[in-house]
Amino acid sequence: MDNNFKMVAKTLFGMEELLARELRSLGASNVEIGTRNVSFEGDKGFMYKANLCCRTAIKILKPITSFNIFNEDDLYKKVYEIKWEDFMEVDGSLAVNATVFSDYFTHSQYIALKTKDAIVDRFRDKEGRRPDVDLDHPTLRINVHIDRNICTISLDSSGESLHKRGYKVANTIAPINEVLAAGLIMLSGWDGQCDFLDPMCGSGTFLTEAAMIACRIPPNLNRDEFGFETWPDFDVDLYELIENAALKKIREFHFKIYGFDNDSEAISKAKENVKSANLEEFIEITQKDFFESEKEKERPMYIVFNPPYDERISVNDIEEFYGNIGTTLKHKYPDSNAWMITSNMEALKCVGLRPSRKIKVFNGKLESRFVRYEMYAGSKKAKKN
Structure with missing residues (x-):
């Protein structure tokens, strides 16, 4: 039947x-x-x-x-x-x-x-x-x-929106929606096959979603309840069977996920959220200025981040800020795939790098672009050869 x-x-x-x-x-x-x-x-x-x-x-x-x-x-x-x-x-x-x-x-x-x-x-x-x-x-x-x-x-059947995963106990200004963060990481093609960095990590949403993707942890494992749990035909034994089957698919992750932020308050909130999601063993969060950082290991890295757009978080000189993003990626992060989302199209032009992909998305109501910059170790020509 x-x-x-x-x-x-x-x-x-x-x-x-x-x-x-x-x-x-x-x-x-x-x-x-x-x-x-x-x-x-x-x-x-x-x-x-x-x-x-x-x-x-x-x-x-x-x-x-x-x-x-x-x-x-x-x-x-x-x-x-x-x-x-x-x-x-x-x-x-x-x-x-x-x-x-x-x-x-x-x-x-x-x-x-x-x-x-x-x-x-x-x-x-x-x-x-x-x-x-x-x-x-x-x-x-x-x-x-x-x-x-x-x-x-x-x-x-969901109850509250499924972007409310249940792990987020502390928020910063302008946090990115968990579903959007997971979707962007998936669009970038990252699947836990190398190190991952969010250099402006805020409350740690990209870090947490990246760890769950890498380990194949069900994203809504931390939720208190779903809408279907209050329905007359809710089958708790069947739900536990489904949950246990999903948990058996969790895999090991052999790389590292890094998060930087300038703001000490953001760092402490990101750490709280990562701890709430039980993902501390995979994620290392440091108070650090991305523009003064550099890639430490000679192995490929994925970078995914959500810089300020000069909307809810204001920046003194947004064009210079985006210019510094381009300079840092170019000189300090060779052999990296860097993706970022922004709604500030004018500032995006100041990055000074040519994106190899540009995807239209929305961050809330803001029409945005999710762009990829491929950072080669040495010249692009040598890489192709």
Whole structure:
């Protein structure tokens, strides 16, 4: 008997191909790439596995129905008809969020409110009382997606966004999203095959994600809970089976991950986060000015970093700062693959090196570029020969 059902994994712009590759490697079937999402099929155990193991997913949604609507009354009636008592108890709590791409429906919060009204009214009519709304820790999170006239109602199996891995106990200014950090490291092609450096490490997100990728540690192992854990059909034995199988795939890592930062407060926060993730044996964090550093070992190195853009973190002379990045990479870091993300396109021109790749991504709402500089030991010509 086939117990597979359709699911939708949401992701960030530019990460769709990576997520599709992750889902296929985990065993998903009928994988289809959309915009900021990937649809796929799997069973209940696979839903648990996707939440635990996908580095580039933000949410794993389980669609339960789709229908056409032409006004708010249609929405209310169709949502009211769903047997919500199959998905939660009246003593439970719910939260609804909506995304809307339609000329007819333009206000996502109003759509969420109308959906919530239909659900609680059904419970009140059938049982004489209604479930509560709890936006922080609901028993059931419901996702409403309207595309023109088609409304899809899904259960959110993840709960809080999957970028909240559970290891981050201390944040710096302008921290990078964990899903974005993991995705960028994966886009760079790094897979734990050499040393890794984040020379402006902030709260240590790149370092932590890099260590988990290198050791094949499930990214969401440190989370307190997933949304599906409060569902009536949650199978704790099955989840533990999935978790144990994922833990058996953890591998040894024979290189080193280094983090530098100028700021002593950032260093202490990065160390706290790395300790929280139980990754201290792989990561070495030092208070150091990247511009006064140099590569110490004669072996290849991957560098991935997120320098200030002069947006949330201001820099006195941003053009000189980016110029120093180029000079340091060129003269102090031979035999390195250096990748950095920035939204400051003008400052990027001041690096003074020609990027061999440029990938469009978004850091939050900031349109950014993820660029690669290949630093050869000796001349590029000699390297090719």
